[in-house]
Amino acid sequence: MADPILLATFITITLCCIGLSWFAGSDAPYVATKMDNIKDILKRAGTGKNKIFYELGSGDGRVVIEAAKLGARANGVEQSWIRVWYSRYKARQLRLNAVFFHGNIFDRSYFPADIVYIYLLSNAVQRLEGKLKKELKQGSIVITQTYHFKKWRPFKKAGDFWLYKV
C-alpha cells in the first residue's frame, strides 16, 4: 500500500505545479485585462456582427467572450491548456460561439482578422508589429494594451489602450 505521507506530498506538489502554471506564459505572464472599459474599446474598434476578432494570448477568455457577446466571430489563441479549457467551458456556459485555439501565437497567420487584440510584453508586441503588418488586410484594426507598437501610429489612445488601422 502507498505511504499516505508520500501520497499527500505528491498530491500537494502536483496541485502547486498546476496552480503556478496558471500564471505562466512565454511572452507574458498571465495578467487579465480589467473589464471596466474593454466593451467600450471593442466597440470603438468596430467589433460587432460579421467581424472576425482575434485575441493573441487570450488568457481566461474574457475579452474573446466580450467580443462574441457583441456579435463578432471571436477567436482566442492561448498557450496554456488550463486557460484554454477554462475559456471553452465559460463560452459553452454562456452559449456563445467563441473558438479557442491552443498553441503559440507566432505559429499562426491572422489574415482573416478584422480586429486583433494584444496584451503581451514589449518583446512579443514588437515581434507582432512586423508579422501583423504583413498579414492583415487593409482596414483591419489592432488594439494593444500597456505595451505598444513602436512604428505604427495609433489613430486613438484611450487610457492604456492604443488603436491602430492597417
Ligand SMILES: C[S@@+](CC[C@H](N)C(=O)[O-])C[C@H]1O[C@@H](n2cnc3c(N)ncnc32)[C@H](O)[C@@H]1O
Ligand atoms: C498578459 S496575459 C493577457 C491575457 C488576456 N489577453 C487578457 O487580456 O485578459 C498574456 C497571456 O498570453 C499568453 N501567452 C504568452 N505568450 C504566448 C504565446 N507565445 N503564445 C500563446 N499565448 C501566449 C499567456 O499564457 C497569458 O495567458
